[in-house]
Amino acid sequence: MLPWFPCAVNGGDLGPLHRLAFPFNGKKRSPKRRGSELVYLTIKHVAKRVVPATMWTRLYGRWWDDILPFTVEHCPMMLPWFASAKRNDPASRLHRLALCFDWQKKPSFCRTFCVWIASLFWPFRFFSETLQALRRYGPGTRRMHGLSCRMQFFEIVRHGMTSNVPASAYYLYRLFLPANRHRANLWIHKEELLTLYDILMSGLPSDRPLSDKQAFLEGGLEHGLPVVHALAVFGPNRFQKWYTGAAGDLPRCDLVLKPVDLLCGRGFQLWTFDEDTGNWRKDGKVLDKDAFLKYCFETAGQRRQVLQVRLRNHGLLAPLASEGLCTIRTISFCRPGGDPELLMACLRMPTGASHVDNFQAGGIAALIDLETGSLGSAVAKDPTRGTFEHHPDTGAPITGTKVPLFPEAVALSLRAHALYPWMPFVGWDVVITPSGPCLLEANPGWCVELAQVVSGVPLGETVCPEIYLEHLAAQEQASLATSPLPSSA
Numbered sequence: 498m499l500p501w502f503p504c505a506v507n508g509g510d511l512g513p514l515h516r517l518a519f520p521f522n523g524k525k526r527s528p529k530r531r532g533s534e535l536v537y538l539t540i541k542h543v544a545k546r547v548v549p550a551t552m553w554t555r556l557y558g559r560w561w562d563d564i565l566p567f568t569v570e571h572c573p574m575m576l577p578w579f580a581s582a583k584r585n586d587p588a589s590r591l592h593r594l595a596l597c598f599d600w601q602k603k604p605s606f607c608r609t610f611c612v613w614i615a616s617l618f619w620p621f622r623f624f625s626e627t628l629q630a631l632r633r634y635g636p637g638t639r640r641m642h643g644l645s646c647r648m649q650f651f652e653i654v655r656h657g658m659t660s661n662v663p664a665s666a667y668y669l670y671r672l673f674l675p676a677n678r679h680r681a682n683l684w685i686h687k688e689e690l691l692t693l694y695d696i697l698m699s700g701l702p703s704d705r706p707l708s709d710k711q712a713f714l715e716g717g718l719e720h721g722l723p724v725v726h727a728l729a730v731f732g733p734n735r736f737q738k739w740y741t742g743a744a745g746d747l748p749r750c751d752l753v754l755k756p757v758d759l760l761c762g763r764g765f766q767l768w769t770f771d772e773d774t775g776n777w778r779k780d781g782k783v784l785d786k787d788a789f790l791k792y793c794f795e796t797a798g799q800r801r802q803v804l805q806v807r808l809r810n811h812g813l814l815a816p817l818a819s820e821g822l823c824t825i826r827t828i829s830f831c832r833p834g835g836d837p838e839l840l841m842a843c844l845r846m847p848t849g850a851s852h853v854d855n856f857q858a859g860g861i862a863a864l865i866d867l868e869t870g871s872l873g874s875a876v877a878k879d880p881t882r883g884t885f886e887h888h889p890d891t892g893a894p895i896t897g898t899k900v901p902l903f904p905e906a907v908a909l910s911l912r913a914h915a916l917y918p919w920m921p922f923v924g925w926d927v928v929i930t931p932s933g934p935c936l937l938e939a940n941p942g943w944c945v946e947l948a949q950v951v952s953g954v955p956l957g958e959t960v961c962p963e964i965y966l967e968h969l970a971a972q973e974q975a976s977l978a979t980s981p982l983p984s985s986a
Contacts, residue, residue, distance in 0.1 A: 563598075563605065563607045563608040563611050564611050565598055565611075566598055566608075566611045566612045566615035566616070567611060567614075567615045568688075569615075569688045570626065570663040570664075570665065570686075570688055571619075571661045571662070571663050571686065571688065571689075572616055572619045572623075572661050573596060573598070573612050573615045573616055573619070574596065574612055574613070574615075574616040574619075575592075575593055575596050575661075576616075576661075578658075578659065579592075579659065579660060579661050580659055580660045580681075580682040581593060581660070581661065581682055584682070586957070586962075587957070587962030587963050587965075587966055588682060588683050588685070588955075588956070588957030588962050589682065590962070590966065591685060591689070591693060591957075591962050591965060591966075592661070592682070592685075592689065594692070594693060594696060595686075595688075595689035595690075595692045595693055596692075597692070597696070598612060598692075623657050623663075623664060626663070626664040626665065627650065627653050627654065627657070627664040629664070630653065630664040630665050630667065630668060631646060631649060631650055631653070631664075634668040634879075634880060634881055635649050635650075637880070637881025638668065638673055638880065638881060641881065641883060642673060642674070644673050649667075649673060652667065652672065652673065652678070653667045656672060656681045659681075660681040660682045662681050662684070662686075663686060666684065666686055668880050669878065669880070669946060669950060670684045670949060670950065670955070671880055671950075671953075680955050680957075680958070682957070683955035683956070683957030683958055684949060684955040684956070684957065685945050685949070685955070685956045685957065685961070685962075686945070687944075687945055687946055690942070690945045691942070693965065694941075694942055696969075697921060697965065697968055697969065697972075698941075700972035701919045701920070701921075701968075701972070702919050704920065704941040706917065707917060707920065707923060707939035707940075707941050708758070708939070708940075708941050708942070709757055709758055710755075710756075710757040710758070710803050710938060711727075711730045711738075711757045711801065711803060713936075713938065713939050714726070714727050714740075714803070716916075717913075717936060718740075720916050722909070722912070722913055722916075722936060723909065723933065723934065723935040723936065724935060724936045724937075725805060725808060725928065725935055725936065725937050726740065726741060726805070726806075727740050727741075727803050727804060727805050728740060728741055728742070728747070728748070728752070728804045728805060728806065729744075729793075729803075729804045730757065730801055730802070730803050730804070731793045731794055731796070731797035731801065731802045731803075731804065732797050732801040732802075733797060733798055733799065733801075735794050736797070736801075737794075745786075745790060747786055747789070747790070748806060749770055749772070749775065750770050750806055750807065751767065751768065751769050751770050751806070751807035752767075752768045752770070752777060752789075752804060752805070752806060752807060753765070753766065753767055753768070753804070753805045753806070753807050753808075754766040754768065754793060754796065754802050754803070754804050754805075755802065755803060755805075756800045756801065756802055756803075757800075757801045757802065757803050758800065758801070759800075760940065760942070764800075764802075766779060766796075767779065767807065768784075768789070771783075777789050808822055808928055808930060808937075809822075809930060809931065810822060810823050810928075810929065810930070811901050811902070811929040811930060811931055812931065813901045814844075814900070814901065814929055816888065816891050816893030817844070817846050817888050817891065817893055817895065817898070818846065818847065818891075819846070819847050819848055819849065819888065819890045819891060820847060820849070821847030822847070822928065823844060823845065823846050823847070823928075823929070824844075824845050824926045824927060824928055824937060825842060825843070825844055825845075825865070825900065825903070825906050825925075825926070825927040825928075825929065825934075826842065826843050826844075826845055826862070826924055826925070826926060826927075826944075826947060827839060827841075827842045827906065827907060827910040827924070827925045827927060828840040828841050828842070828922065828923070828924050828925075828943055828948060829910050829911055829914045829922070829923055829925065830921060830922045830960070830961070830964050831914060831918055831920065831921060831922075832964060832967055833967055833968055833971035834971075836911075836915070837910075837911045837914035837915050837918075838911075839867060839907055839910070839911065840922070840948075840959065840960070840961065841864070841867075841948055841951075841952055842864075842865040842867060842903075842906075842907065843862045843863060843864050843865055843947070843948075843951045843952075844862065844863050844865055844872055844900055845860055845861075845862045845947075846860060846861050846862065846863070846875065846888065846895075847860050848860055848861055848877075848888075848889055848890055849890065856877075856878050856944065856946065856947045856950075857878065859877070859878075859879075860877070861875040861876060861877045861882075861885055861888075861889070862875060862876065862947060862950075862951045863875035863876075863885075863895055863896075863951065864951050864952050864953075865900055865903065867907075869899070870899050870900045870903035870904065871897055871898065871899050871900075872895050872896060872897065872898045872899075872900065873896060874886055874895065874896050875888075875895050875896075876950060876951060878946065878950060900929070901929055902929050902933060902934050905933065905934050906927040906929065906934040909925075909927060909934050909935075909936065910923075910925040910927060910936075913925060913936060913939070920941060921964060921965065921968045922941075922943055922961070922964070923939055923940065923941055923943065924939070924940035924941075924943030924944065925938075925939055925940070926938040926939075926940065
């Protein structure tokens, strides 16, 4: 903010906003984005604004996959000394598949060039991301576990250079614990799952009936599943579809507005209803019925939005909910031609003033014992927060608490998965309401971070890699399922 800029000297309404956009010498900002995410966003942001719109559409569809090696946090090439390059266990085979950037297209010079250049720059990126992770988590890890920052640095480098483990994954999966140090090659990383999921779904029907909230709602109603009902869906060009009551008829209660195609609680909006005025409030904004409907249409100008009534927890879960809603995340799987089975389940709980329980948004989660329905200790994504025997806000006990109607929630998840038998894995969000369990969302691209952090067990030690490879073989992609090394290498 240079001193002669108008917004540096003006005292109008917009001047303070412009000045707030330059807080580089002010208070500490929120945690930085990961290096790979910054690279991805920077390339996309610059290219989209420099290249004309019509050409951008063609380039994005034709060449964007070629530069994916620059966007991953791990090394994009399977180096011969990596543990997964020398082993033939299911987890190592998945690691190799995750580096098959040319699995769907014919090999091209551009893609091979990007893999090699990204691999040459990877040591420098890895070193930078190691310092960032060490700065953020190192002091807390030293304080809680007695491991010096120097030793943490050497362990991060060792795991990265021998098992291709990203620096952030060292802390995320608690590889500093003695029990986890020899399991570095068994953890499946989020960016790897994105590639693995695309490979698997290339030979299967679309996942849109589950990934799109509107399609999931309508499919659930069609099949008689207890799903969270929507009032309406709003879309571009003033599109609207109402499911309950007449168009424009809003119930006098708290409402939730959220995108139909975003994950991790992004875009979630809670509007609380004021009985005295008959208006809805959010972050100081007050809207009457007509203004609220107008706001829904404006918000849906670029992305469809679903409007729902705010849900409430079952009475036995209310002490664990703080200001938001608890949900059970069940992960089910289905072998080719088999019946759905349950891989794991956990209870996600919001903390602080958050209305979403998402793990990415600072929530905590506790593993559910599949036999008894009892909760274990809760954990957060940030390892320096430790474990939670009691809820950090309400003080309610977590460990040993039994989840109400848990067998019914599991049965509902398996019943829903049976309707989509081609899906290898699905993560279901089940809400236990006072009237019983109901399905909130389905997540075809289920969160591997949540599953592994909460359980403390790497997916390489579960049936997950085996199920994945079975589906590949069933699709007659045996060459991918058994390939010793990715062709990109």
